[in-house]
Amino acid sequence: MNYLLYIITLILLMISYIRDKKKTKMALKKAWKSFEKILPEFLSIIIMVGILLACINPDVIANLIGNKSGWFGVIVSGLVGSITLIPGFVAFPTAAMILKNGAGYMQIGAFISTLMMVGIVTVPVEINYFGKKITLLRNILAFIFSFLVAYIIGKVVG
Numbered sequence: 001m002n003y004l005l006y007i008i009t010l011i012l013l014m015i016s017y018i019r020d021k022k023k024t025k026m027a028l029k030k031a032w033k034s035f036e037k038i039l040p041e042f043l044s045i046i047i048m049v050g051i052l053l054a055c056i057n058p059d060v061i062a063n064l065i066g067n068k069s070g071w072f073g074v075i076v077s078g079l080v081g082s083i084t085l086i087p088g089f090v091a092f093p094t095a096a097m098i099l100k101n102g103a104g105y106m107q108i109g110a111f112i113s114t115l116m117m118v119g120i121v122t123v124p125v126e127i128n129y130f131g132k133k134i135t136l137l138r139n140i141l142a143f144i145f146s147f148l149v150a151y152i153i154g155k156v157v158g
Contacts, residue, residue, distance in 0.1 A: 038087075038089065042089065045094065053097060061101050061103055064076060067107075073107040075110075076107075077103075078113075078114045078118075080111060082119075082143060083120045084115055085121045091112055091115050095108045113142075117142035117146060118139050123135060
């Protein structure tokens with residue numbers, strides 16, 4: 001499946017290059033600059049997670065946020081996701097690594113949902129733009145919705 005996506009991408013890139021060489025070169029340069037900006041952040045988080053996973057026994061992960069941890073693990077994952085500030089492009093590979101080391105699908109669902117939707121770290125900035133009431137309401141509703149997402153994932157996958 002990955003090879004198919006690479007082939008399609010290359011074909012579309014060639015079509016773009018044939019149609020407008022200048023725009024295609026400019027787009028590739030912009031993409032490379034974006035990649036260079038993202039790479040250090042991506043690598044540092046992956047390295048930190050790798051070190052953490054190397055130090056923590058998979059049994060500990062399974063006990064804390066594994067399938068058998070139940071709603072306790074979902075809540076722990078949700079709280080960690082709420083206070084963690086990781087961009088989406090790093091969150092999903094990180095979640096995959098944690099999943100391979102014993103985490104449960106419901107727990108990872110809560111982690112990713114809260115990570116993307118709840119922003120404890122960004123609350124002060126959000127209050128400046130939206131006000132205290134809207135910020136708190138949005139974060140509380142997003143937190144609750146994340147548990148609904150985790151429940152649905154648990155029913156579909158589990």
